[in-house]
Each structure stands twice: as structure tokens, then as C-alpha cells.
Amino acid sequence: MNATVQIQEELQMTATLQAQQTVVETLNREQANALVAYLNYKKYHWLTYGPLFRDLHLLFEEQGNAVFAMIDELAERSLMLDGSPVADPADYLPTATLRPSTGQLSVRDMLGEAVASHELIIQEMHQDAELAAEAGDIGTADLYTRLVQTHQKHRWFLKELLKKGDGLVS
Ligand SMILES: [Fe+2]
Numbered sequence: 001m002n003a004t005v006q007i008q009e010e011l012q013m014t015a016t017l018q019a020q021q022t023v024v025e026t027l028n029r030e031q032a033n034a035l036v037a038y039l040n041y042k043k044y045h046w047l048t049y050g051p052l053f054r055d056l057h058l059l060f061e062e063q064g065n066a067v068f069a070m071i072d073e074l075a076e077r078s079l080m081l082d083g084s085p086v087a088d089p090a091d092y093l094p095t096a097t098l099r100p101s102t103g104q105l106s107v108r109d110m111l112g113e114a115v116a117s118h119e120l121i122i123q124e125m126h127q128d129a130e131l132a133a134e135a136g137d138i139g140t141a142d143l144y145t146r147l148v149q150t151h152q153k154h155r156w157f158l159k160e161l162l163k164k165g166d167g168l169v170s
Contacts, residue, residue: 023135028095029124031086032093032095037067037117040100040101041067042064044064047110077143097124114158129141
């Protein structure tokens with residue numbers, strides 16, 4: 001192998017490793033966001049009230065559990081790429097782009113906040129799936145493509161609850 005070919009191959013290998021590291025960074029952020037989304041859901045699960053209490057209490061738990069399951073999938077995907085998942089509990093908040101819910105909220109505000117959280121995650125997952133596909137990482141792109149559908153389903157359920165004008169409770 002001549003020196004030029006060797007340099008080209010080394011550059012290619014460096015570029016591949018850099019692309020993989022960038023994908024792992026998206027996985028870290030998505031993992032951190034999944035934990036924040038889960039904790040927010042537990043808050044709504046506990047603090048919801050009113051005529052829709054039972055439905056909302058159960059829905060927040062169900063959707064929270066689905067988001068919780070994503071944490072492990074995202075972390076283990078990082079390991080499959082020889083990357084490091086977010087492991088130290090203290091690293092979650094600084095890595096997340098989703099903000100933890102704060103203070104007393106009306107039920108409508110809880111629902112609105114949950115919809116906004118899904119909007120953020122859905123938008124980021126689209127960008128991250130594209131980035132993974134461009135890096136040739138179809139596995140991570142597929143993971144995002146699959147998980148985003150759950151977020152879209154959650155957003156749909158929450159948005160239906162926010163609709164007014166049925167004369168029943170709003
Ligand atoms: Fe519970």
C-alpha cells in the first residue's frame with residue numbers, strides 16, 4: 001500500500017469514527033430527554049385531578065412507562081456503537097434539551113406541556129434520524145424512526161384531550 005492510499009484510508013476511518021461519535025451524542029441527548037419526559041409524566045400522573053382524573057391518571061402512567069422503556073434502548077444503542085451512554089444520574093439534566101416540569105399546573109397546562117415535550121422530541125428525532133442515515137448508521141436511524149411513532153401517538157392522544165366544544169367537560 002502506498003503512502004497516499006494509507007493516508008486516505010486513515011482519513012476515511014477518522015471521518016467514520018467522528019460520524020459515529022456524533023450519532024452517539026444524539027443518542028445521549030435522546031436518552032436524557034426520555035428520562036426527563038418520564039419524570040414529567042410521573043408528575044402529571046400524581047398531580048392530575050378533576051372529571052377526567054381516572055383516564056388521565058392512567059394515560060399519563062401508560063405513556064410514561066412507554067417513554068421509560070426507551071431509556072434503556074437508547075443507552076444500549078450507544079454501547080452497540082462502542083459509545084458511552086449517559087450513566088451517571090447527575091449527567092442527565094445537563095445532557096437533556098427537554099426541561100423538567102416545575103410547579104403547580106392546571107390539567108390543561110399539564111396536557112399542553114406534555115404535547116410540547118413530544119413536539120420537541122419528535123422534531124429532534126427527525127433530525128437525528130437524518131444525521132444517522134447520512135452517517136450510514138441505518139440501525140440508529142431505524143430506532144429513531146420506530147420510537148418517533150410512539151411519540152406521535154402520545155401527542156395525538158393528548159391533543160384529542162385538549163379539544164374543546166363537546167359540551168361535556170369543556
Ligand atoms: Fe401510580
